[in-house]
Amino acid sequence: MESNVFIFDHPLIQHKISLLRDKRTTTKEFRELVGELAMLMAYEVTRDLPLKEVEIETPIAIAKTQVLAGKKLAIVPILRAGLGMVDGMLNLLPMAKVGHIGLYRDPKTLEPVEYYCKLPDDVTEREIVILDPMLATGGSASAAVTFLKERGITQIKFMCLIAAPEGIARLQKDHPDVPIFCAARDPRLNDHAYIVPGLGDAGDRLFGTK
Numbered sequence: 199m200e201s202n203v204f205i206f207d208h209p210l211i212q213h214k215i216s217l218l219r220d221k222r223t224t225t226k227e228f229r230e231l232v233g234e235l236a237m238l239m240a241y242e243v244t245r246d247l248p249l250k251e252v253e254i255e256t257p258i259a260i261a262k263t264q265v266l267a268g269k270k271l272a273i274v275p276i277l278r279a280g281l282g283m284v285d286g287m288l289n290l291l292p293m294a295k296v297g298h299i300g301l302y303r304d305p306k307t308l309e310p311v312e313y314y315c316k317l318p319d320d321v322t323e324r325e326i327v328i329l330d331p332m333l334a335t336g337g338s339a340s341a342a343v344t345f346l347k348e349r350g351i352t353q354i355k356f357m358c359l360i361a362a363p364e365g366i367a368r369l370q371k372d373h374p375d376v377p378i379f380c381a382a383r384d385p386r387l388n389d390h391a392y393i394v395p396g397l398g399d400a401g402d403r404l405f406g407t408k
């Protein structure tokens with residue numbers, strides 16, 4: 199297994215991924231599942247956030263206890279499908295800011311084309327989690343990371359639902375410093391660069407466009 203790749207084997211995550219793959223799952227159910235998965239995964243992705251000790255007065259006594267040390271976070275969904283993961287993340291991380299990167303895969307070249315970018319003003323002070331349900335060839339993820347690094351961002355994590363070996367290899371080769379968090383690692387891509395067995399086109403299933 200590759201280093202810096204974290205695959206979440208929690209039963210709740212695996213169960214929801216199975217429901218997500220099912221072609222009979224409706225758009226409404228698909229959207230709910232993506233949100234729930236993002237929330238469950240947020241729990242693990244934030245495992246290394248620093249804590250600081252504080253004193254809090256309980257009804258009984260003074261407690262020396264721990265709170266988040268104020269590490270600033272931003273989540274950056276890759277449009278469109280990454281949008282489906284935003285609310286789930288914000289449920290657990292209400293203090294996070296949200297940036298957006300618009301990329302689509304050119305259907306002929308399969309290379310990512312950038313069409314939108316809006317990031318928080320203080321983004322270089324923040325740790326970034328890029329969100330996209332699918333890591334297929336890795337072209338979109340790698341371009342998004344390059345894009346953020348060009349703007350001076352140094353601490354970046356990538357979180358997806360399903361990853362193909364090709365995408366993991368590409369992202370690790372281009373950006374070995376970026377840890378990859380995913381719920382499933384599927385065996386391969388097909389001739390159209392769709393993940394097999396995957397779940398189909400995440401954007402279309404999320405927004406009901408096909």
Ligand code: PRP
Pocket residue numbers: 276277278279280301302303310330331332333334335336337338339365391399400401402
């Ligand atoms: C999908 C997906 C990723 C990308 C993954 O988006 O959400 O962004 O493909 O493929 P890659 O790893 O080969 O780059 P798509 O380009 O279909 O755009 P959409 O979200 O607007 O549907």
Ligand code: URA
Pocket residue numbers: 332334391392393394396397398399400401
């Ligand atoms: N994008 C998707 O939405 N699905 C895939 O399987 C690959 C890329």
